[in-house]
Amino acid sequence: xxxxxxxxxxxxxxxxxxxxxxxxxxxxxxxxxxxxxxxxxxxxxxxxxxxxxxxxxxxxxxxxxxxxxxxxxxxxxxxxxxxxxxxxxxxxxxxxxxxxxxxxxxxxxxxxxxxxxxxxxxxxxxxxxxxxxxxxxxxxxxxxxxxxxxxxxxxxxxxxx
Numbered sequence: 001x002x003x004x005x006x007x008x009x010x011x012x013x014x015x016x017x018x019x020x021x022x023x024x025x026x027x028x029x030x031x032x033x034x035x036x037x038x039x040x041x042x043x044x045x046x047x048x049x050x051x052x053x054x055x056x057x058x059x060x061x062x063x064x065x066x067x068x069x070x071x072x073x074x075x076x077x078x079x080x081x082x083x084x085x086x087x088x089x090x091x092x093x094x095x096x097x098x099x100x101x102x103x104x105x106x107x108x109x110x111x112x113x114x115x116x117x118x119x120x121x122x123x124x125x126x127x128x129x130x131x132x133x134x135x136x137x138x139x140x141x142x143x144x145x146x147x148x149x150x151x152x153x154x155x156x157x158x159x160x161x
Contacts, residue, residue, distance in 0.1 A: 104146060
């Protein structure tokens with residue numbers, strides 16, 4: 001619980017423009033995770049995946065976009081497969097950030113991975129991430145990777161309606 005709260009506080013501090021406090025809280029979260037009895041508790045606990053997500057958010061808010069991507073990717077690798085809603089949302093965010101850095105092909109690969117879990121979730125927030133994907137990809141539809149993920153997502157969204 002302490003690691004979770006420190007991670008949340010770190011993200012809030014970074015978002016409000018206090019980098020020193022954000023980094024202090026991330027260190028606090030890391031120490032709390034190390035001191036926890038188990039880093040891999042059953043569903044619902046704060047785990048290394050969640051910690052990496054918070055670190056990614058802090059790094060992004062502080063302008064270290066490359067480190068943010070690294071931590072988001074680590075978070076995804078560590079996330080338990082049952083957390084599909086989180087995976088769809090976080091892969092969508094990762095893809096958007098990669099696209100913002102000019103990494104279109106990588107972004108499309110992440111969106112494809114998000115779409116793999118999308119049919120298995122019922123979530124307005126996930127629906128929002130997929131809709132954001134369409135907006136982000138529209139200027140790039142001449143690219144075959146962008147067109148492919150766009151069309152795949154469009155057909156999935158239409159089948160849900």
